[in-house]
Amino acid sequence: MLIQFSFSNYKSFKKEAFLDFAAESIKDHEKSIIKDKIDGERFLPVIAIYGPNGGGKSTVLEAMRYLSILLIRPFIMSQIQNNTEFESIIKRFSEGETREKYHMFDPKYKDIPISFDIMFRTKGKQYKYQFSYLHNQIIEENLYRLIIGEKDTDIIFERTVSECVLGEELEDIPVEKIRGSMPLLVHVAINYDIEPVDDVISWFLDMNFLDYDDPQKERKIVLPKTKRERMKMFEMMQKMDINICDIREEKDLDGKIVGIYVKHILEKGLIYEIPYEEESSGTRKLFSCLAKIMECLKNGNLLIADELDAKLHPKLLQYIIELFTDTKSNRRGAQLLLTSHDITTMSPEVYRRDEIWFCALNPQNASKLYSLVSFKKENGQIPRSDEAYGKQYLEGRYGADPYIRKILNWEAENES
Numbered sequence: 001m002l003i004q005f006s007f008s009n010y011k012s013f014k015k016e017a018f019l020d021f022a023a024e025s026i027k028d029h030e031k032s033i034i035k036d037k038i039d040g041e042r043f044l045p046v047i048a049i050y051g052p053n054g055g056g057k058s059t060v061l062e063a064m065r066y067l068s069i070l071l072i073r074p075f076i077m078s079q080i081q082n083n084t085e086f087e088s089i090i091k092r093f094s095e096g097e098t099r100e101k102y103h104m105f106d107p108k109y110k111d112i113p114i115s116f117d118i119m120f121r122t123k124g125k126q127y128k129y130q131f132s133y134l135h136n137q138i139i140e141e142n143l144y145r146l147i148i149g150e151k152d153t154d155i156i157f158e159r160t161v162s163e164c165v166l167g168e169e170l171e172d173i174p175v176e177k178i179r180g181s182m183p184l185l186v187h188v189a190i191n192y193d194i195e196p197v198d199d200v201i202s203w204f205l206d207m208n209f210l211d212y213d214d215p216q217k218e219r220k221i222v223l224p225k226t227k228r229e230r231m232k233m234f235e236m237m238q239k240m241d242i243n244i245c246d247i248r249e250e251k252d253l254d255g256k257i258v259g260i261y262v263k264h265i266l267e268k269g270l271i272y273e274i275p276y277e278e279e280s281s282g283t284r285k286l287f288s289c290l291a292k293i294m295e296c297l298k299n300g301n302l303l304i305a306d307e308l309d310a311k312l313h314p315k316l317l318q319y320i321i322e323l324f325t326d327t328k329s330n331r332r333g334a335q336l337l338l339t340s341h342d343i344t345t346m347s348p349e350v351y352r353r354d355e356i357w358f359c360a361l362n363p364q365n366a367s368k369l370y371s372l373v374s375f376k377k378e379n380g381q382i383p384r385s386d387e388a389y390g391k392q393y394l395e396g397r398y399g400a401d402p403y404i405r406k407i408l409n410w411e412a413e414n415e416s
Helices: 059-080 082-094 107-111 184-191 195-206 227-241 281-299 314-325 389-394 408-415
Strands: 001-010 017-020 046-050 116-120 125-136 139-146 155-159 165-166 209-211 244-251 257-265 271-275 302-306 337-339 356-361 367-371
Touching: 001 059, 017 356, 017 367, 046 059, 046 184, 046 314, 059 195, 059 209, 059 227, 059 302, 059 337, 059 356, 116 195, 125 195, 139 184, 139 195, 155 314, 184 195, 209 281, 227 281, 281 302, 281 314, 314 337, 356 408
Parallel strands: 046 337, 046 356, 209 302, 302 337
Antiparallel strands: 001 017, 001 116, 116 125, 125 139, 139 155, 155 165, 244 257, 257 271, 356 367
């Protein structure tokens, strides 16, 4: 599970942005908290980021994806020639650009490293990975491991431009000829079988991304692999009051799909089919994301979803969020990181205060990321758990004002 993620000098973020999935000492929705059975540490199942368009909330998710691309893409490219199981994964990263995306509103930041720092838990261990680079050359790269329940942290490796310190498990690996643009983590994963390195690569591989910036992605149908999971997905839809019970493919003599039909349950158990393209955009979006959501819940993985609320009724969005906050449906500690504009779900009934985060731009066009529970009001107090968060947000009381304040006066323009 993800614990913390920070980055700096990335696109609209000039200074360090820090995202924290460690649960604060507040009593909101205690039952939804993910507790590590080994040491009892408490983590959030969900974080939702709000803010105006252009405020930087999608950039937080993109930074996570960008780090994944830098690590996973070269690893998979080295494997895919001999192993077809990676083909579906490489498609997730093939569109990602690996060029540097430093903060462009201040010229001097072109020559300052872009940095990432991530901490997560997997397989009974806690890992901290740090990575910074400048002009496609790695400036610093470190990996640390803590066996949960123990006190001492192990150095797996520490790397700078001038030296590389290897921990006990990597001490026999020659690193002198590794090129400056290749992450040591990736080099070791490609050429050796080292448990902590494999753990980290596997964790990044298991992350799932949902990005609906491209309308074509919403038209994609993703169904679970097994019949049992497929029926479970349709049961979920029916709980959302969407009376779909199955989907049927029509193929020509060559086996090519020429039509897709969705089966609806009518009164008295009658079944009626309609073409998939006739379904609402919200229903089509569910077909593109529910299977991935189910997969994450089943395996306890991290799901990162940009604009998850777009085209979804607030009740459907709330249902998806509650799949992660309900320990009955989320038994393996899956997590959801999303961006949203939906004010209806920004309420004490849906979120803890530490699960609501904001992104906003300062006058220098630099983004800032902060949580609701860390926000101090004019009286110096943090927001209470019984406040109308959505109303306060719309009034601009949390700093990330969603409204455009400078509205062009068209009447005045026409009179001139």
